[in-house]
Amino acid sequence: MRTNIMVISAGVDMGTQRVKVAILKDKKIIAKSQQFIGFDPTKAAEKALKEALESANLSRKDLQHITATGAGVNMAAFADSTISMMGADARAGVYFFPLAKTVIDIGAEDARAVKCDEKGIMLDFVVNARCAAGAGTFIEAMARALEVEMNDMGLLSLKAERASPINASCVIFAESDVVSLIHREEPKSEIARAIFDAMTERVSSMVHRLGINPDIVLVGGVAKDIGFVTSLKRRLGMEILIPEEPMFAGAVGAALVAAKRARRRK
Amino acid sequence: MASKIETEKKYIPDMAQKEIDQLNKSIKSASIKVIEDNIERMKKSWKNRPKIMEYFDEISNFFGRRKKEIRKQKKDGKKIIGYSCIFAPIELILAAEAIPVRIGSGWYDTAKLGDRIMPVEICPVIRSTVGAKMVNLSPYLELTDAIVIPLTCDGRTKLSEILSDYKPIWHMNPPRVKDDPHTLKMWKEEMLLIKEKIENLTGNKITRKKLKAAIETLQQATKAFRRLQDLRKGPPVINGRDAMLVNQTSLWDNIERWTQKVNELCDELEKRVEQKQYSSFPETPRVMVTGTPMLWPDSWKVPNLIEESIPQGVIVVDEQCSGDRILYDPVGVDEWTMSDMLDAISERYLMACTCPCFTSEHGNEDRINWIIDRIKEYKVDGVIYYVVRGCILYAMEYARIKKVLDNLGIPVYYLDTEYTREDVGQMKTRIEAFLEMLEARIDV
Numbered sequence: 001m002r003t004n005i006m007v008i009s010a011g012v013d014m015g016t017q018r019v020k021v022a023i024l025k026d027k028k029i030i031a032k033s034q035q036f037i038g039f040d041p042t043k044a045a046e047k048a049l050k051e052a053l054e055s056a057n058l059s060r061k062d063l064q065h066i067t068a069t070g071a072g073v074n075m076a077a078f079a080d081s082t083i084s085m086m087g088a089d090a091r092a093g094v095y096f097f098p099l100a101k102t103v104i105d106i107g108a109e110d111a112r113a114v115k116c117d118e119k120g121i122m123l124d125f126v127v128n129a130r131c132a133a134g135a136g137t138f139i140e141a142m143a144r145a146l147e148v149e150m151n152d153m154g155l156l157s158l159k160a161e162r163a164s165p166i167n168a169s170c171v172i173f174a175e176s177d178v179v180s181l182i183h184r185e186e187p188k189s190e191i192a193r194a195i196f197d198a199m200t201e202r203v204s205s206m207v208h209r210l211g212i213n214p215d216i217v218l219v220g221g222v223a224k225d226i227g228f229v230t231s232l233k234r235r236l237g238m239e240i241l242i243p244e245e246p247m248f249a250g251a252v253g254a255a256l257v258a259a260k261r262a263r264r265r266k
Numbered sequence: 267m268a269s270k271i272e273t274e275k276k277y278i279p280d281m282a283q284k285e286i287d288q289l290n291k292s293i294k295s296a297s298i299k300v301i302e303d304n305i306e307r308m309k310k311s312w313k314n315r316p317k318i319m320e321y322f323d324e325i326s327n328f329f330g331r332r333k334k335e336i337r338k339q340k341k342d343g344k345k346i347i348g349y350s351c352i353f354a355p356i357e358l359i360l361a362a363e364a365i366p367v368r369i370g371s372g373w374y375d376t377a378k379l380g381d382r383i384m385p386v387e388i389c390p391v392i393r394s395t396v397g398a399k400m401v402n403l404s405p406y407l408e409l410t411d412a413i414v415i416p417l418t419c420d421g422r423t424k425l426s427e428i429l430s431d432y433k434p435i436w437h438m439n440p441p442r443v444k445d446d447p448h449t450l451k452m453w454k455e456e457m458l459l460i461k462e463k464i465e466n467l468t469g470n471k472i473t474r475k476k477l478k479a480a481i482e483t484l485q486q487a488t489k490a491f492r493r494l495q496d497l498r499k500g501p502p503v504i505n506g507r508d509a510m511l512v513n514q515t516s517l518w519d520n521i522e523r524w525t526q527k528v529n530e531l532c533d534e535l536e537k538r539v540e541q542k543q544y545s546s547f548p549e550t551p552r553v554m555v556t557g558t559p560m561l562w563p564d565s566w567k568v569p570n571l572i573e574e575s576i577p578q579g580v581i582v583v584d585e586q587c588s589g590d591r592i593l594y595d596p597v598g599v600d601e602w603t604m605s606d607m608l609d610a611i612s613e614r615y616l617m618a619c620t621c622p623c624f625t626s627e628h629g630n631e632d633r634i635n636w637i638i639d640r641i642k643e644y645k646v647d648g649v650i651y652y653v654v655r656g657c658i659l660y661a662m663e664y665a666r667i668k669k670v671l672d673n674l675g676i677p678v679y680y681l682d683t684e685y686t687r688e689d690v691g692q693m694k695t696r697i698e699a700f701l702e703m704l705e706a707r708i709d710v
Contacts, residue, residue: 071695082576084699087706121706124677127696 006264008058009065011254012045012079013088014072017108017136018221021048022158023056023063024259027048027095031056032248033117041075049078065262081261086114086125087121090252093217094120095256096243101213104203104240105249106222108136113206115213126206133174134202136222142195145178146188153192153229160193161175167198174198204235217241219249246263270439274299277383277428278400289401294329297403301327302562304507304570311573312505312545316534319508320529325515325560332518333405333653336365345411345468348433350395350425352414353440353619354585355611356599358461360480360521362468367406368517369413370588372561373397376403377685383428384532389656390685391559392421396428406518412467414460416440418623420657433615435465443626444617454612461608474604481597481607482550487521491593494535498582499644501548503538506555507569513589514562546573546580551704552645553579556637557660557668561586568681571697577705579697583644585637585654591620622659630663634670641676648704649678650697652683675704 006026013020019041023031033051035044050065053059068079069088076082083091085105093103094116103114111134115124128134154180164175164186174195181191207216216238222228223246233240243249305323309315325332340346347359348369359366379400380393398404407413414618415426415436416489426435438456441449465472494512497503512531516524553572560569565588572579584590595618599610620633640646649671654660664680671678679700683689 071691084695084702086699087702122699122703125679125699125703127692 001238007259008062009067009255009262010063011088011251011256011258012049012050012066012068012070012076013085013248013250013254014041014068014070014076015107015250016071016110018247019045019070019072019076020050020248020251021045021052022248022255023052023058024252024255027259028254029248029252029255031058032245032251033175034247037072041072042077042099045076046078050189065258065265067254067258067261069250081258083254083257085110085250086112086127087122088250088257089114089219090122090253091120091256092219092249092253093245095252096219096249097215097217097241099215100217100241102207102210102216103154103249104207104216104218104220106135106203106218106220106228107250108221111135111203111206112234113203113210115210120253124210126209128202128206134199134206136220138174138199139195139222139225139228141175142171142178143190145175145182146191148188148192153195154225154230154251156170156189157192157196157227158230159189160187161189163193163197165198166191166194192227193231196225196227197235199228200232200235203232207236212236212238214238217243219243219246221247223247275431276613277396278431279382281400286401289379290403293373293401294683296375297373297563298327298329300566304563304566307570308505308507308511309512312508314543314545315508316531318513318527318531318534320509322512322515325524326511327518328405333409333681335520336367336406336409339365340409344408344701346409347464347467348410348413350405350413350415350422350690351418351621352592353418353438353615353621354414355457355460355469355615356521357477357480357484358457358464358472358610359549360483361472361476362464362470363476364411364464364468364470367410367557369395369404369410370559370561371398371404371409372563372565373398373403374564374685375400387656389419389421389513389558389658391561391657392425394685395425399429399432399495403624412436412463414438418621419657421656436460440616440623442624444624444632445626450612450616453616454608457608457612457615474602477604477607478599478602481611483522483525483597484593485596487516487525487528488593488596490532491516493532494528495583495590495594497532497535497539500539501542502545502550502552502580502582503535503543505545505573506553506584507566509575510560510569510581510589511562513592516592546578549708550578550580551647551701551708552582553701553704554583554585554640554644554646555581555652556585556649558654558657559586560584561588564685564687567687568650568683568693568697571690572650572701575694575698575701577701579648579701579704583640584648585620585633585640587621590640594618629666632638633663634667637667638670638674641671641674646676647708648700649676650700651678651680653680653682655682677707 020034031052035048066079068076089103089105093100111128167173345364347364376397377390377394379397412434417423597614
């Protein structure tokens, strides 16, 4: 029986800011680690993999298959195979929440939404076009304009009573809109909320292009931001499921694919 | 009536000859590199690429054999008639012993020059064509004696004005609704006007005999084209890019010679079907591309990515005026009288066309039906809907086509890009994910 074979596999997600690694043993996550990409992505990936292996008390030869994903997928030369970011998202979304039909992934510089079936096979996807205004970097840039810490933006936005509209078609335009709100002496909390609302407007229009299919799962680093999540829930008018460590979704999805490929080769 | 203030150049800014020459030189050498690189990549993706493909490689070089041929024929007194889109009646041009060449530009670098006149939101095909003229890059455009510009989209409408800074422009005014009772009549009048202009320019009367010969020449071309298309319906014996190149060279090659070479290619490919000698694995996901024309050489960006991707895809058919639409429909004549032939030409160029400039009570139904039929005939697994930014008609028609394809259960991906090489990484990510999705569906 194929299903009785024990499989240990790893997924490596080469993001634009960090590389994330997840190791699975029979579909259970047994180790995770992450590193900043820096100037040597391959080295960062190897370091992250080594750390994950150490924490699981494993060595490289215990891994039956490594699958890489992410924007810098080509830099993970040691991987046995690759999977697209959307394919990994779909797998991970259904792994965490079996009823997931839509997976939204908001990373540092990418935002995407994937429609999937009950097996985690991607059926359709939408990617934000050529601009980081729907992604994490946008929060970073806006926090700078408001002179607050990026991690404080979320809580700050929750204090707002209303949102002032800003243009989020582009980071640069949005920044100049924010500057004019500052000049109008709008409270920081309202500007913070406006920033999240502008982001989620873009994200929700992506989701609408796929058709609204609950359950909706949110993954990627930005899923940890309470301001973003609150705004997205408000806009979609429904509950959003978030796994415990959403930034590892890509790595977990890749590790699931790796396990499948390892099994197929046996 | 002319406006009250006429300047010599109505659109084109003054440029020093030295700058024009420098830009021409650098863009030309970059363009030759792109052509060579594309051919190299096509060879690499198709291990036993037939020798006959080298003919089409040669013709694909804008600065090579075909340019010399046209230049010589012009010297010998022939007229060169350019056209911006496939509404232009090739039969009439050939019957007047003139040489037709399509002038739309697929050069990315010249789009940046077009930015000097137009905002970047304008369709890059238009910006690039204007840019090419600004630095005299396109040998065919340079050699034209007049250019037929059917006013199909807003971009081409104003392109006609801009190019009139350099060349005599002949407008054609196609109707936007095909099935109104007066439209065919109006379109026929347009044909007669163009016929007269062609005759005046060339000094050659389009006789019944000459027109019949021209129609028959193109019918032969259609026959060869369809023979090649039939070969793309089964397991792949030719890569999509190679077939696209073959089809596109018909826009500037000598059409009789082209027909003969396509038949030679088909002879070879038919043997390969029997020997089961495929150009890629028979299970490779089968892709249709539709949308904005993909013009040689720079717009090979997306086809290259589709057929080099992991997992790989093979383009089995396209719905584009740069490819499978060019020669698909023959002119169907009942009686070889002058008036019947002109009727048949008018009908063929209007009714058979699936350009998104058309609409009707049922939308652009010919395009929708064309896509549905081809999906079935070519066993298409998924559709890439390709749009360059600013190509409004194709972009707007997407939502309707998507609904139709959703109902058929055929995945479609909207791939929007620009005349730039900088987004190759992003395009690659999306294309790979789409093909991965198609492959997963085939696996199941």
